[in-house]
Amino acid sequence: MASKLFATLAASLGPAQASLEFKWMIQQSPKLQHLTDMVTRRSRGEPLQYILGESLVLSKSPNLLTSIPGSQPFGPLNLLTRPPVLIPRPETEHWVIKLADRLSASSAQPKSLLDLGTGSGCIPLLLCHLLPQGSLRAHGVDISTHALQLATDNATLCAIPPESTSKNTFTVSLGNFLSPSFPDDAKINLPYDIITSNPPYIPWDEYLQLPRSVTAYEDPKALFGGPTGLDFYHAIARLVRRKHFLRPGAIVALEVGHGQAQAVERIMRLDAHMRDTEIWSDPWGKERTVLAHL
Amino acid sequence: MFVTVMENKQRLFMLSLSRWIRTPVGSRLCRFASHLHRPSPTTSDTKNARIMRILGKRVQERTQLSSQLSEEMSSAADISRLKQLKESEPLQAAWDEWIRIRELLEETNALLEDSDEAMRALAVEEHQSLNKSLTELVETTVPALLIPPSTTSHLSAMLELKSGVGGSESSLFLANLLRMYLRLANVRRWQASVVSQNENDGGGIKDAIVEVKGEGAYDALRWESGVHRVQRVPATEASGRVHTSTVAAIVLPLMEETGTTEELFNMDDVKVEVMRSRGAGGQHVNKTESAVRLTHVPTGITVSMQDERSQHQNRRRAFTVLRSRLMDQKIMREIAERRATRQNLVRTADRSEKIRTYNYAQERVTDHRIGLTLKNLSSVLEGDGLEDFIGALQKDHAETVLEDMLSDA
Numbered sequence: 001m002a003s004k005l006f007a008t009l010a011a012s013l014g015p016a017q018a019s020l021e022f023k024w025m026i027q028q029s030p031k032l033q034h035l036t037d038m039v040t041r042r043s044r045g046e047p048l049q050y051i052l053g054e055s056l057v058l059s060k061s062p063n064l065l066t067s068i069p070g071s072q073p074f075g076p077l078n079l080l081t082r083p084p085v086l087i088p089r090p091e092t093e094h095w096v097i098k099l100a101d102r103l104s105a106s107s108a109q110p111k112s113l114l115d116l117g118t119g120s121g122c123i124p125l126l127l128c129h130l131l132p133q134g135s136l137r138a139h140g141v142d143i144s145t146h147a148l149q150l151a152t153d154n155a156t157l158c159a160i161p162p163e164s165t166s167k168n169t170f171t172v173s174l175g176n177f178l179s180p181s182f183p184d185d186a187k188i189n190l191p192y193d194i195i196t197s198n199p200p201y202i203p204w205d206e207y208l209q210l211p212r213s214v215t216a217y218e219d220p221k222a223l224f225g226g227p228t229g230l231d232f233y234h235a236i237a238r239l240v241r242r243k244h245f246l247r248p249g250a251i252v253a254l255e256v257g258h259g260q261a262q263a264v265e266r267i268m269r270l271d272a273h274m275r276d277t278e279i280w281s282d283p284w285g286k287e288r289t290v291l292a293h294l
Numbered sequence: 295m296f297v298t299v300m301e302n303k304q305r306l307f308m309l310s311l312s313r314w315i316r317t318p319v320g321s322r323l324c325r326f327a328s329h330l331h332r333p334s335p336t337t338s339d340t341k342n343a344r345i346m347r348i349l350g351k352r353v354q355e356r357t358q359l360s361s362q363l364s365e366e367m368s369s370a371a372d373i374s375r376l377k378q379l380k381e382s383e384p385l386q387a388a389w390d391e392w393i394r395i396r397e398l399l400e401e402t403n404a405l406l407e408d409s410d411e412a413m414r415a416l417a418v419e420e421h422q423s424l425n426k427s428l429t430e431l432v433e434t435t436v437p438a439l440l441i442p443p444s445t446t447s448h449l450s451a452m453l454e455l456k457s458g459v460g461g462s463e464s465s466l467f468l469a470n471l472l473r474m475y476l477r478l479a480n481v482r483r484w485q486a487s488v489v490s491q492n493e494n495d496g497g498g499i500k501d502a503i504v505e506v507k508g509e510g511a512y513d514a515l516r517w518e519s520g521v522h523r524v525q526r527v528p529a530t531e532a533s534g535r536v537h538t539s540t541v542a543a544i545v546l547p548l549m550e551e552t553g554t555t556e557e558l559f560n561m562d563d564v565k566v567e568v569m570r571s572r573g574a575g576g577q578h579v580n581k582t583e584s585a586v587r588l589t590h591v592p593t594g595i596t597v598s599m600q601d602e603r604s605q606h607q608n609r610r611r612a613f614t615v616l617r618s619r620l621m622d623q624k625i626m627r628e629i630a631e632r633r634a635t636r637q638n639l640v641r642t643a644d645r646s647e648k649i650r651t652y653n654y655a656q657e658r659v660t661d662h663r664i665g666l667t668l669k670n671l672s673s674v675l676e677g678d679g680l681e682d683f684i685g686a687l688q689k690d691h692a693e694t695v696l697e698d699m700l701s702d703a
Contacts, residue, residue, distance in 0.1 A: 018492075021582070024603060042698050047580045052603070073604030090584065090605045091576050157581065202577055214580050258574040283568045283605070286575050 002031060005039045019047055024100040028052050045212040049087040051178065053080065075126045077158055084219035085150045088122035091282040092198055092255055094287040096123050098280060099253050100130035112247075113151045114188060115140040116177050116197040116236060119222055121151030121170065123196045128168035141175035141186050143221060150174045178235050183245075191247045195240060199232030201225040201257040222271045229257055233264045237271035240294075250294040261287035268292040306494045311351050315366050333402050342432045343573045344700040346392065353389045356382045395428050437696050446625070449512035450484075450548035452618045453504045457494070459520065460539020463528040465498030467652075471522060472502055474675050475515075481681075484508030489611055490601045496530070503615065505548055517663075517687035520649030527654070538657060540648070547625065549617035558620040565589040566609065569600065588612045650683075659683075664690050 010018035025038045027268035038051050053070035070081045074088045075097055081087050103111070115124045118140025128138055142148055155170045156160070162171045175186030183190065201208070202223045214223070225231055233254065240246055252274060256264045261279045268274045274292035297519065316402045359375050398471050402424060405417035453475060457464035464636070472488070479486035490503040506515060522541045549558065569585035585600035586608040599612040650661045652671060660667040666686050673679035 017581070022492075022602060023601075037434070048582050048603075049580065073602070073607060075606050086577065087580050089580070093604070093606055141609065192671055198577075200577070206574070206578065210578060211581075213487075214578070255576065257576055257578070282575060284572050284575055288576065 002035070005035055008043055009039050012045075015234050016224060024048070024052055025274050029120065045216060047081075047087055047213050047217055049081045050083055050217060075130070077126055077129055079120055079122055079125070080150060080157060081120060082146065082150050084222075085144065085147045086119045086218050086222035087272055088120055091284075091286075091288050092122060093126070095253070095255065095280055096126045096196075096280060097130065099196070099291075100127055100291075101130060103251070104129070107275050110137055111134055111193040112136075112189070112191075113138040113194040113196065114192045116195065117199050117222070118142050118151050118200070119144075119147050119234070121172070123198060124170050125154055125158050125160055127152075127196075128170055129158060129167060130253045133167045134165070138168065138170045138271075139188055140170065140172045141177065141188065142172070143174070143176045144219060145174065146219070147222075148174060166293075177239065178232065183239070191244050191250070193247050193250050195236070195246070195250070195252040196254075197232070197236060198255040199236065201229045201232065201255070201260060203227060203229035203257075206257075225257070228261060230267070232258075233267050234271065237267050240272045242276070246294050248294060251292075252292045254290045254292075255288060256290055258286050263289055264290045265292075295655065298522070306355045318448070342699065345432060345436055345696075348699060349385060349389055349392075350386050352382065352440070352625070356386060360656055368400070384439050388439055392428070392431055392436075395424055395431065399424050399428070425639065437692075437702040440699065441692050441695050444513050444549060447510055447513050448514075450505070450507040451512040451515045451548075452546045452548045452615065453506060453515060453545070454501070454544040455499075456501045456542045456544075457499070457506075458540035458542050460524075460537060462496035462498060462530060463524075463537050464493060464539040465494035465496070465500055466529065467498070467522075467524040467539055468500070468502065469498045470524075470675060471541055471543070472499060472504070474516075474680060475504065477676070478680055479506050479508075479511075482508065482511075482514070484511050490599060491527055505546065506615075512545070514684050514688070515549075517545075517684065517691065518543050518649075519545045520647050522652045523642065525651060525653045525655065532628055540647075544622075546618040549621045550614055559590055559592075560615055563591045564616070565591060568605070584608050586612050588616050590616055590620070593623070594622070661687070663687070 006018060006022050006291040007037070009022055012260060022039075022040065025035055025042075025096065028038070029035065041051055042048060048070075049072040050070040071078050072081050072088050073079075074093050079088060112278050113124060113127065113136060115121075115138065117123060119142060121140055124138035124140050128136055140148075140151055142151070151170075151172050160170045161167055162169055173184055173187045175188070177183070177186075179185075195290055200223050204224070206229070207215070207220075207224050210223075233256075233258055235253070236254065238265075240250075240252060246252075252266075252268065252272070254264060265277045266277060268290060272292065273294060278291040279287050280289040280291065356379065363372055366372075366462055398476055399421070402417050402421045405413060406421060408414050408417060455468050455471060457468045458700060460467075462697045476486050476488075482562055485507040486504055487507075488502055488504050490501075492500040492502070494500045504700045520543060522543060523538060524540070525538050528537050528539075531537060565588070567589070568583070569587060570583050572579050572581070582603055584603055584605040584607075585598065586605055587596060587598045587610055588609075589596045595616060597612045597615045599608040599615070602608045602611065649663055650659060652659050652674070656669075657671045659671050659679065660669055661683055664686055666683065668674055668679050668682060670677075670679055674683070
């Protein structure tokens with residue numbers, strides 16, 4: 001029976017990927033009923049990250065499985081994932097760890113961080129985890145209430161409090177940073193030392209080509225970046241060039257889609273009036289992150 | 295006053311030593327005198343004489359050290375000297391005990407010729423008892439004091455098992471060995487976790503990496519490195535023919551990121567590669583591709599890790615394996631350098647060497663290095679048998695260290 005399940009999985013993923021994922025599924029729950037359910041969902045194209053999660057073993061009825069959060073390791077953290085909130089990607093994990101090394105945060109002068117489109121909260125939460133305690137006050141905004149709930153749950157899971165004088169903190173608020181009324185309606189405290197964002201960056205034509213596991217499960221609002229994919233970078237540029245939005249010496253770190261780094265670098269230089277821009281590549285050799293300094 | 299006492303002690307020491315050394319007839323030291331063959335009296339006497347010569351030398355060094363102490367005993371050098379003196383106290387005590395027993399023996403010797411029969415009988419008894427104490431002191435107490443404490447005793451271990459010849463049967467046996475080591479870890483209260491494991495399609499395990507965390511794990515397991523051979527009728531064999539298969543074990547010191555150990559490599563020398571292409575990557579793809587491969591360019595060591603869902607975790611684990619392999623190379627290099635300075639025969643540390651045979655038909659396990667056979671295979675795989683091998687191998691190692699030391703004396 002198990003070999004039949006494996007064959008089903010291999011037919012949709014290929015044998016190499018299937019053997020890895022099947023192993024993780026068995027680690028999750030060796031029960032045939034659970035395995036059958038996991039393999040069926042995965043073969044239909046559901047992302048593994050929504051399927052595998054610590055709470056799955058606790059569930060009694062297989063009918064409940066879809067509503068139970070999955071998980072995805074992110075650096076040393078294990079974050080909850082829940083449809084339709086964007087699943088944290090390894091490319092993001094990579095640049096955030098690098099950014100943590102770069103940020104010279106010290107608890108003497110706590111830095112304030114704003115994460116635009118925070119989703120699962122992965123970026124600010126990992127930074128809160130990696131930087132010295134008491135050195136960072138992070139805030140995430142998102143247009144999706146699903147995202148805000150998940151980010152809050154993740155903060156609780158990672159033991160990162162919303163308020164503390166000795167520890168790094170993380171708070172969230174609802175907000176649409178494309179809207180002209182932002183940031184006034186988002187209850188945020190200007191100015192900021194660090195802006196991070198993994199904004200939606202997939203252009204229209206590429207959105208149509210995405211695999212089903214992305215489009216059928218993950219929020220289009222977290223993926224679709226307008227006709228050219230650059231809408232949100234223009235919006236971020238408009239924000240950060242406003243008076244008193246950034247503190248002197250501030251740093252902006254933005255994840256970008258493949259082939260967008262040069263364009264985003266230009267936007268940050270020309271529209272946002274930032275200096276000393278840098279482009280970081282991801283582990284697969286794609287230009288993935290644009291860094292800019294005020 | 296102090297000086298006079300020292301001089302007297304030293305004179306006494308020279309005297310005792312010359313007497314002791316005069317007795318045995320010198321012959322070549324038998325390096326591999328294992329516990330299976332009792333060494334002949336002459337070789338053991340020569341060995342004992344050498345042991346006492348080393349102890350004498352240590353005690354002399356100690357005396358010299360204490361004469362270097364300044365009046366105030368307060369300088370940094372003094373503190374280090376006092377520390378060394380404190381540490382070598384057991385050596386001095388053993389030496390004093392040896393002198394004392396020797397003196398008592400001298401006295402008893404005279405009484406052996408006594409005219410009174412009762413006195414002679416008493417003296418014979420006394421003589422025997424003193425000789426026994428002396429042998430115990432020289433053959434057990436002193437060697438234990440002389441062997442330097444292990445520099446690797448604090449290290450945890452990383453055990454790598456790889457199936458060798460014999461196809462599926464080798465993979466099946468690998469699963470047996472893995473179970474054996476996990477059992478041992480459990481009994482010894484070490485924390486063992488299988489960090490990487492590849493199943494074999496026909497059953498069993500193709501290869502596995504186990505982290506064994508705990509005090510003394512490396513020192514106990516390091517002698518498990520080598521080729522383990524199994525002779526049995528495979529479960530898959532219809533004709534009932536006995537097959538011979540092998541599994542290779544490599545035990546490395548576990549080198550976790552601690553920040554305290556010196557860096558074993560330069561980050562610029564390590565090439566980090568991700569295994570598969572992700573196309574556009576980022577938001578476009580949500581497939582889990584976490585496999586990582588490290589290449590340490592100067593040594594050509596490569597480590598691949600794909601067992602974790604997180605690339606970060608795989609990377610961390612791969613670096614732990616790399617660090618462990620480099621540490622192992624360093625330890626091996628140091629051993630080789632130390633031994634290259636000697637003319638002695640050296641037991642090879644060759645990992646392609648067959649070290650042990652598990653014969654199911656005869657229910658026996660033989661360790662070929664020390665010639666030890668246990669006629670209870672299941673106790674080795676399922677019980678305390680493995681402890682007997684580990685104990686014997688550690689003892690054998692201690693003897694080798696001592697003999698290396700003796701050949702320098």
